[in-house]
Amino acid sequence: MAISKKMEQAINDQINAEFYSAYLYLAMACQADDMQLKGLASWFNVQYQEEVAHAMGFVNYLQERGGRVVLQAIEQPRVEWPDAVAMFEQTCEHEAYVTSRINDLAALAVEEKDFAATQFLNWYVKEQVEEEATAADILGELRLAKDAPGAMLFLLRELGTRTFVAPVIG
Ligand code: FEO
Numbered sequence: 001m002a003i004s005k006k007m008e009q010a011i012n013d014q015i016n017a018e019f020y021s022a023y024l025y026l027a028m029a030c031q032a033d034d035m036q037l038k039g040l041a042s043w044f045n046v047q048y049q050e051e052v053a054h055a056m057g058f059v060n061y062l063q064e065r066g067g068r069v070v071l072q073a074i075e076q077p078r079v080e081w082p083d084a085v086a087m088f089e090q091t092c093e094h095e096a097y098v099t100s101r102i103n104d105l106a107a108l109a110v111e112e113k114d115f116a117a118t119q120f121l122n123w124y125v126k127e128q129v130e131e132e133a134t135a136a137d138i139l140g141e142l143r144l145a146k147d148a149p150g151a152m153l154f155l156l157r158e159l160g161t162r163t164f165v166a167p168v169i170g
Contacts, residue, residue, distance in 0.1 A: 003065040004112055010105055011062050016072040017101055018055035022048050024077040024094060028087045031080060039160025040084055047091075049164045054124070057169035061120055084156065085146060088139040095135050099128040120170050127167075 003011075029044035062069050081087045102124045109117035138159070145151035 001114075001116075003062070003067045003117070004114070007108060007112060007114060007117060008062065008067040010108055011058050011067065012070050012072065014101060014105060015055050015058045015062075015069065016074065017098065018051050018058060019074050020077065021094065021098060022051035022055065023074055025051060025091075027077045027079045028081065028091075032084070032087070037084070037156055039156040039158065040087075043159035043162050044087070046162045046164045050167070053167050053169070054127070057123075057167075061170065065116070084152075085139070085142050088135060088142055091135045092132070092139055095128065095131045099132060102128050123169050 025044045025047040029041045029048055032038075032041035032044060059069050078090070081090065102121065106118065106121045106125060109115075109121055138155075141155055142152070145155050
């Protein structure tokens, strides 16, 4: 069954949203690097790579379904935050927004009885649970350590141990 035009458009919009997420986290990584906070920069660099992988998951899926990928302009992200806490506050907010977008896509798939899309989108539904939980956990720890430089340093170094593992999507 060919993918519908409506679903094709929605996936193209989501490709753009995932690349925007990649831009946003790369901007955070660059500022963290400017602040000489290597662990923080490294964490956001991994997050950036994950977002590119999410975008490519949608690109590959749309092509597999015979749809046409149309890349759109990527909006400029914010480029400055006062500190690591502010970065993770925005990360939490942004991931909640991405979850709502994924849920809308999943709802569209159900509405169209596109069960292949439903199956495919399940991966993203689960991924968003993890994305939101991880960001919330880190934000909680950073808030706790905000006025204790030693604890903050420990946390930021720990963030630097995260490595990128290419996700198997779908
Ligand atoms: Fe692509 Fe962070 O969700």
